Amino acid sequence: MNRRIAAAAVVLGGAGVFAQAPAPKLGSSAGIPGLIASTLVFNAADANKDGVLTRDEFEAAIARWFTAADTANAGSVTRDQLTPALTAALPMQSLAAMMAPAGRGGQPQTPEPHTAQAMTAALPAAAPAKPARPRKVLVLGRAAGFVHSSIPLAAKTIEALGNRTGAWATTISFDAADINADNLKQYDAVFLASTTGAFLDDPKDEAGTSARRQALLDFVRGGKGLAGIHAATDSYHQNAPAPSADGRGGRGAGGGANPFGNLAPGATLAAAMVAQGDRNGDGKLDKAESSALADAWFDAIDTQKTGRLLASDFALFGLLIPNPSDAPVPQGPDTQVGTWPDFNTLIGGYFKFHWLDPQLITVKIDDPTSPLTAMFHGQEFEVRDETYTMGAKSWSRGNMHVLTSIDYGKMSAADKALESNPRADHDYGLSWIRREGQGRVFYEALGHSERIYANKAILEHLLAGMQYAIGDLKADDTPSHK
Numbered sequence: 001m002n003r004r005i006a007a008a009a010v011v012l013g014g015a016g017v018f019a020q021a022p023a024p025k026l027g028s029s030a031g032i033p034g035l036i037a038s039t040l041v042f043n044a045a046d047a048n049k050d051g052v053l054t055r056d057e058f059e060a061a062i063a064r065w066f067t068a069a070d071t072a073n074a075g076s077v078t079r080d081q082l083t084p085a086l087t088a089a090l091p092m093q094s095l096a097a098m099m100a101p102a103g104r105g106g107q108p109q110t111p112e113p114h115t116a117q118a119m120t121a122a123l124p125a126a127a128p129a130k131p132a133r134p135r136k137v138l139v140l141g142r143a144a145g146f147v148h149s150s151i152p153l154a155a156k157t158i159e160a161l162g163n164r165t166g167a168w169a170t171t172i173s174f175d176a177a178d179i180n181a182d183n184l185k186q187y188d189a190v191f192l193a194s195t196t197g198a199f200l201d202d203p204k205d206e207a208g209t210s211a212r213r214q215a216l217l218d219f220v221r222g223g224k225g226l227a228g229i230h231a232a233t234d235s236y237h238q239n240a241p242a243p244s245a246d247g248r249g250g251r252g253a254g255g256g257a258n259p260f261g262n263l264a265p266g267a268t269l270a271a272a273m274v275a276q277g278d279r280n281g282d283g284k285l286d287k288a289e290s291s292a293l294a295d296a297w298f299d300a301i302d303t304q305k306t307g308r309l310l311a312s313d314f315a316l317f318g319l320l321i322p323n324p325s326d327a328p329v330p331q332g333p334d335t336q337v338g339t340w341p342d343f344n345t346l347i348g349g350y351f352k353f354h355w356l357d358p359q360l361i362t363v364k365i366d367d368p369t370s371p372l373t374a375m376f377h378g379q380e381f382e383v384r385d386e387t388y389t390m391g392a393k394s395w396s397r398g399n400m401h402v403l404t405s406i407d408y409g410k411m412s413a414a415d416k417a418l419e420s421n422p423r424a425d426h427d428y429g430l431s432w433i434r435r436e437g438q439g440r441v442f443y444e445a446l447g448h449s450e451r452i453y454a455n456k457a458i459l460e461h462l463l464a465g466m467q468y469a470i471g472d473l474k475a476d477d478t479p480s481h482k
Contacts, residue, residue, distance in 0.1 A: 041090065351391070
């Protein structure tokens with residue numbers, strides 16, 4: 001059962017003096033302060049910067065921050081003493097650097113071995129349709145904006161699905177130049193693995209950019225397939241100025257230097273550490289309490305008991321941090337506009353807002369009769385991921401056949417409130433198919449986190465979606481709103 005963390009504290013368990021206490025409880029959703037803190041803590045605690053946080057690294061970081069706060073060598077620290085030490089250890093500037101667009105130093109192209117192993121273990125054994133002939137798929141993993149750590153895993157997942165079932169052969173590329181008319185002739189479908197930004201464009205080659213764009217459109221409209229996952233819709237859109245009170249226009253959302261407002265992760269973490277680690281009720285945290293807290297927190301997050309956590313796994317840390325009701329929400333109006341209308345229509349829309357990983361959502365099956373949703377057996381299911389909503393003007397059931405969507409009615413009022421200017425109809429699609437000329441398009445919004453690729457039902461959904469895009473699996477793709 002999923003439980004929301006009480007605002008006061010989480011009762012922690014562990015060894016020694018904590019032996020009789022209950023284990024920590026993960027909440028059903030996390031607030032912005034906790035999730036930002038989780039990102040900064042991971043980055044600061046990952047001592048060797050290998051993208052994996054071990055128990056030893058996490059416990060060493062907590063011990064290091066305790067020592068920095070205990071300037072008087074008293075053996076215990078208060079919340080006020082912890083706050084400046086943690087603020088220095090978790091600078092907000094590092095978050096801005098992590099969110100900077102890609103383009104310097106290339107992209108990782110190999111998934112972490114344990115995530116690839118988890119994906120391989122979840123692969124379906126057979127495809128739902130027999131290929132009409134040998135098929136080939138081109139996976140493009142180039143991101144021109146934010147680079148998701150799951151891109152290499154998404155690419156390998158498509159390759160593994162094809163290899164395991166014999167449904168297609170795969171070529172993986174991180175070079176946008178491979179999207180050209182001559183090269184595409186050999187493929188039956190293109191898969192966009194969380195491409196972001198203007199992923200086909202070359203700012204120094206206007207003619208080449210135009211040729212790539214046209215090649216992709218002609219490829220699909222001429223009878224081939226396009227599929228995309230997660231940040232394939234975080235492409236070719238940008239902020240437009242939001243209207244001001246006088247109607248003459250103003251600054252768009254996120255236009256300030258710090259899009260996170262007055263959030264203070266150091267103070268947030270200090271409050272949680274004292275509230276959840278103080279076992280003798282003295283309002284302080286001593287060294288033994290600090291060490292036990294670190295151990296109990298890691299146990300709560302490491303749900304698979306591997307002793308190793310990726311950043312997407314560690315996002316669960318945000319569920320251990322109480323969400324202050326008065327915390328500012330860094331989301332603005334729906335000011336997004338598309339920059340390549342043909343692509344925006346082709347893929348089904350463009351990204352506007354997301355609940356942060358590991359937000360718990362309920363996935364609703366919109367078309368339980370479709371062969372693309374057969375693996376869900378008509379049953380809703382819960383999943384944790386960074387969950388997208390689309391710009392209201394870009395997404396419509398009149399443009400696509402919706403397969404799954406968010407069960408918005410099952411979200412808490414607090415979670416709903418994180419999105420300002422939500423759609424009036426509260427309709428948020430997660431996966432869909434559509435016709436484009438003679439071709440076919442499949443999109444799945446989940447896929448930010450590596451854990452998604454170890455979900456067997458979702459892999460079966462991807463497999464069916466790919467076979468639809470290729471043309472081997474027939475399905476009703478009439479728009480949901482006729």
